[in-house]
Amino acid sequence: xxxxxxxxxxxxxxFDNVDVIEVLVAPGDKVEVESPLITLESDxxxxxxxxxxxxxxxxxxxxxxxxxxxxxxxxxxEAATPASEATAPIEEAPKSTADSAPRPEPSVPxxxxxxxxxxPSPPPSLPPAIESDDGSLPHASPAVRRFARExxxxxxxxxxxxxxxxxxxxxxxAFIKSAxxxxxxxxxxxxxxxxxPDVDFSRWGPVETQPLSRIxxxxxxxxxxxxxxxxxxxxxxxxDITELExxxxxxxxxxxxxxxxxxxxxxxxxxxxxxMKAFPIINASLAPDGENLIFKxxxxxxxxxxxxxxxxxxxxxxxxxxxxxELAGELGELSARAREGKLKPQEMQGGCISISSLGGxxxxxxxxxxxxxEVAILGVTRAQMKPRWDGNAFAPRLMxxxxxxxxHRVVDGAEAARVSAFIVSALEDSRRLLL
Amino acid sequence: MHxxxxxxxxxxxxGPGGYTAAFRAADLGLKVCLIERYPTLGGVCLNxxxxxxxxxxxxxxxxxxTREMRAHGIDFGEPKIDLAQLxxxxxxxxxxxxxGLSGLAKKRKVQxxxxxxxxxxxxxxxxxxxxxxxxxxxxxxxIAAGSQAATLPDLPEDPxxxxxxxxxxxxxxxxRMLVIGGGIIGLEMATVYLAMGSKVSIVEMAxxxxxxxxxxxxxxxxxxxxxQCDGVYLGTRVTNVDAHERELKVSFxxxxxxxxxxxxxxxxxxxxxxNGHNINAEAAGVTVDEQGFIVVDSQQRTYQPHIFAIGxxxxxxxxxxxxxxxxxxxxxxxxxxKSGFEARVIPSVAYTDPEVAWVxxxxxxxxxxxxxxxxxxxxxxASGRALALARSEGFTRLLFDPVTQQIIGGGIVGPNAxxxxxxxxxxxxMNCVAQDVGLTVHPHPTLSETIALxxxxxxxxxxxxxxxxxx
Numbered sequence: 001x002x003x004x005x006x007x008x009x010x011x012x013x014x015f016d017n018v019d020v021i022e023v024l025v026a027p028g029d030k031v032e033v034e035s036p037l038i039t040l041e042s043d044x045x046x047x048x049x050x051x052x053x054x055x056x057x058x059x060x061x062x063x064x065x066x067x068x069x070x071x072x073x074x075x076x077x078e079a080a081t082p083a084s085e086a087t088a089p090i091e092e093a094p095k096s097t098a099d100s101a102p103r104p105e106p107s108v109p110x111x112x113x114x115x116x117x118x119x120p121s122p123p124p125s126l127p128p129a130i131e132s133d134d135g136s137l138p139h140a141s142p143a144v145r146r147f148a149r150e151x152x153x154x155x156x157x158x159x160x161x162x163x164x165x166x167x168x169x170x171x172x173x174a175f176i177k178s179a180x181x182x183x184x185x186x187x188x189x190x191x192x193x194x195x196x197p198d199v200d201f202s203r204w205g206p207v208e209t210q211p212l213s214r215i216x217x218x219x220x221x222x223x224x225x226x227x228x229x230x231x232x233x234x235x236x237x238x239x240d241i242t243e244l245e246x247x248x249x250x251x252x253x254x255x256x257x258x259x260x261x262x263x264x265x266x267x268x269x270x271x272x273x274x275x276m277k278a279f280p281i282i283n284a285s286l287a288p289d290g291e292n293l294i295f296k297x298x299x300x301x302x303x304x305x306x307x308x309x310x311x312x313x314x315x316x317x318x319x320x321x322x323x324x325x326e327l328a329g330e331l332g333e334l335s336a337r338a339r340e341g342k343l344k345p346q347e348m349q350g351g352c353i354s355i356s357s358l359g360g361x362x363x364x365x366x367x368x369x370x371x372x373x374e375v376a377i378l379g380v381t382r383a384q385m386k387p388r389w390d391g392n393a394f395a396p397r398l399m400x401x402x403x404x405x406x407x408h409r410v411v412d413g414a415e416a417a418r419v420s421a422f423i424v425s426a427l428e429d430s431r432r433l434l435l
Numbered sequence: 436m437h438x439x440x441x442x443x444x445x446x447x448x449x450g451p452g453g454y455t456a457a458f459r460a461a462d463l464g465l466k467v468c469l470i471e472r473y474p475t476l477g478g479v480c481l482n483x484x485x486x487x488x489x490x491x492x493x494x495x496x497x498x499x500x501t502r503e504m505r506a507h508g509i510d511f512g513e514p515k516i517d518l519a520q521l522x523x524x525x526x527x528x529x530x531x532x533x534x535g536l537s538g539l540a541k542k543r544k545v546q547x548x549x550x551x552x553x554x555x556x557x558x559x560x561x562x563x564x565x566x567x568x569x570x571x572x573x574x575x576x577x578i579a580a581g582s583q584a585a586t587l588p589d590l591p592e593d594p595x596x597x598x599x600x601x602x603x604x605x606x607x608x609x610x611r612m613l614v615i616g617g618g619i620i621g622l623e624m625a626t627v628y629l630a631m632g633s634k635v636s637i638v639e640m641a642x643x644x645x646x647x648x649x650x651x652x653x654x655x656x657x658x659x660x661x662x663q664c665d666g667v668y669l670g671t672r673v674t675n676v677d678a679h680e681r682e683l684k685v686s687f688x689x690x691x692x693x694x695x696x697x698x699x700x701x702x703x704x705x706x707x708x709x710n711g712h713n714i715n716a717e718a719a720g721v722t723v724d725e726q727g728f729i730v731v732d733s734q735q736r737t738y739q740p741h742i743f744a745i746g747x748x749x750x751x752x753x754x755x756x757x758x759x760x761x762x763x764x765x766x767x768x769x770x771x772x773k774s775g776f777e778a779r780v781i782p783s784v785a786y787t788d789p790e791v792a793w794v795x796x797x798x799x800x801x802x803x804x805x806x807x808x809x810x811x812x813x814x815x816x817a818s819g820r821a822l823a824l825a826r827s828e829g830f831t832r833l834l835f836d837p838v839t840q841q842i843i844g845g846g847i848v849g850p851n852a853x854x855x856x857x858x859x860x861x862x863x864x865m866n867c868v869a870q871d872v873g874l875t876v877h878p879h880p881t882l883s884e885t886i887a888l889x890x891x892x893x894x895x896x897x898x899x900x901x902x903x904x905x906x
Contacts, residue, residue: 137779141865150773164839164868 004058004076009068017067029057055079140167148172215310226372234367234405237420239427242398266328270433271426273319279419283352285373302351305338312338315351368405375410379403442468445573447552450478452746452758453579456766461543463770470552475533480755483600490525492786495630522605554719575741575769582707582747593678596701609700617644619785621704626787629663636666649798652846655828709748733775735765757781780863784853792856795863796844808834811893813885820880826850831885840868869893
């Protein structure tokens with residue numbers, strides 16, 4: 001005899017309310033260990049929730065379109081083996097399920113309630129306290145306090161321009177305006193921009209409407225947020241990789257290195273890792289208050305990977321401790337899984353800086369968008385043979401275009417130029433990559 | 436029993452809080468009913484509280500002023516009091532106001548339902564009166580059921596023993612009257628009956644009159660009462676009242692307990708208790724605490740989010756002006772506005788003679804809570820207007836935050852203190868500093884000047900007093 005086990009949504013990274021896009025089992029289905037039960041869609045990736053046990057599905061508690069978080073009950077599976085031999089321990093639902101506890105909306109019952117005893121619900125949600133952190137009351141008159149309440153402005157965060165620092169109605173208005181323009185809530189960064197006009201294209205010819213891919217829908221919001229919030233500057237440079245390429249090609253013939261495809265990008269990542277060490281400013285983020293810099297003491301690099309459905313950015317961890325071979329190997333593996341849509345959300349988090357490589361496609365330069373809150377992104381396009389003046393004559397050299405976009409609030413132009421020059425010299429003389 | 440309409444909002448109780456809430460909600464477009472157990476609107480305040488007591492206190496004040504003028508050359512002789520006529524006038528004042536309320540309700544299409552309201556479910560009330568029982572369905576409700584005079588156990592049933600409601604009927608002027616309770620209500624009634632000619636004694640359990648007010652603020656009143664009353668017994672409680680045919684025999688115990696006394700009437704004014712247990716709130720899922728109070732948040736919501744509570748029933752201070760403001764907040768929130776009760780201070784006033792009024796931090800509270808403060812005091816003996824009123828015992832005191840110079844509290848004792856304290860309340864709500872008040876030109880000669888002068892005294896800019904320089 002066996003008991004039905006609760007299958008819960010496992011740790012899916014820092015994501016809450018992830019959409020369920022597919023339910024793969026129905027009651028009565030037999031499942032093996034690791035059989036996918038449902039598919040979740042998180043930032044830029046889909047993820048299957050596998051069954052930790054083998055057995056028969058007795059109940060499915062999730063439907064397509066639900067939003068789930070870690071700990072949510074997915075299904076019940078009656079284990080084929082005695083429960084004590086179940087392959088995975090069943091995790092307890094986390095305690096923080098307060099939000100999921102449904103609270104009845106006040107409504108007029110159809111009939112008088114015969115048993116009207118209603119258990120008192122938890123204390124009503126209290127409006128924002130008017131006291132500031134240190135317990136002192138904000139310096140504002142009753143009318144201004146009411147005005148702030150109506151707009152949802154926290155008076156303790158507003159500095160007054162009136163006599164003795166009194167908060168005036170205008171101060172509240174200004175605070176709200178600046179909060180809106182800072183886009184603290186995310187996509188509202190472009191508040192006040194004129195809307196793009198709605199155009200009926202079919203007036204000029206046949207059209208066909210297709211849904212934007214899931215990844216584009218999600219990454220589009222993120223890109224717009226980054227592009228509108230970050231004052232971008234892009235620094236262009238070229239690295240002479242004639243010798244590096246020659247060296248890389250010789251490696252292909254050596255058996256020791258034959259197993260991994262050593263790409264040029266591996267060298268670029270390695271060079272970038274050195275640059276992050278030498279210039280901590282590009283491994284920083286602006287604190288949400290806009291007044292502090294957060295320097296990261298770890299070195300993770302996101303690499304944009306082009307897939308059929310759109311752009312995804314898996315993250316290579318601790319690049320400072322890894323050799324080019326290892327980096328190239330990891331990158332190959334991550335890219336392959338990215339193209340299959342099999343990346344886990346955790347594998348796309350925690351990047352400090354990004355690389356966007358247009359590889360062999362072509363082009364001479366472009367302006368990548370900083371993956372905010374990171375402060376820099378390195379763009380790479382196809383290397384080309386170009387004539388280069390060596391002091392006496394033009395010589396054919398293989399030149400790799402590099403484009404470093406940066407958040408000008410954090411990185412100065414001269415700093416960016418130095419970072420760029422550092423990367424160039426590392427690539428031009430690969431001995432420097434050992435340093 | 437028949438089933439009535441469903442209302443957007445049912446308001447239980449038509450006191451100042453209840454009718455304000457009902458009217459505000461109606462003005463905001465809700466379909467509102469107002470449930471009141473008594474045939475007139477207005478609750479305790481209008482019918483048997485603030486308003487009739489103020490009419491009688493005015494009469495008392497007139498009597499006292501004519502007596503005071505004897506020393507200054509005008510003698511009216513002893514007043515002849517026609518109790519029926521005086522009572523009739525008082526009732527007319529009340530009637531004018533309650534009638535006015537009915538008219539206001541009608542104009543706003545607020546349906547007044549007379550009877551005792553009790554919750555039957557989270558969305559239904561029953562209203563019982565002599566003729567029928569009605570059912571009232573509602574989407575949201577505001578509980579404004581108020582409070583009632585607290586009683587003492589073991590008192591005999593006797594028409595000569597009454598509470599403030601009985602005292603306001605003014606059926607007789609008892610030759611000897613004992614007031615049990617030296618709080619605001621007891622002292623106001625003592626003021627009325629003293630002026631009418633009763634010999635009044637006051638007994639209070641606490642070691643001082645008017646607990647909660649600063650003792651020095653009460654002192655001028657205590658002094659005057661001490662001279663007028665037969666006895667003021669502090670730290671003393673009544674142990675027994677025996678009703679005899681000709682008088683009431685009362686025994687006392689405590690610090691200043693007198694020997695057994697004989698009285699013709701006993702007024703019990705030992706506070707008020709909330710009516711939370713009388714409305715079957717449990718049926719609506721509204722939690723009532725042991726004392727009968729209902730807990731609410733700053734939007735006046737109870738634990739049942741569609742039911743609000745306001746006024747005496749949600750806690751101290753039990754004051755009409757607190758209830759009206761809470762009523763507005765509840766009505767506005769019920770109508771979907773983003774209101775909240777954000778007043779920082781609620782003034783307290785004793786309409787005694789002299790009046791005692793205070794708002795914000797009291798000196799006692801500041802000391803208890805270890806809050807640093809500095810004060811500015813203006814004694815009325817230096818006010819020309821107070822002297823011209825022949826009443827110079829009062830003073831005005833403002834408390835300031837020593838760092839920001841903002842006013843954090845104020846207390847006034849003297850005639851019209853209750854009217855004067857409003858300015859201090861506004862100053863606190865507006866975060867005024869001493870200069871804001873001192874530099875505001877006040878009309879001369881008025882009692883209102885004393886507030887500006889108290890601010891000047893704090894600042895050291897006053898010229899109407901000579902104060903040694905602050906070091």
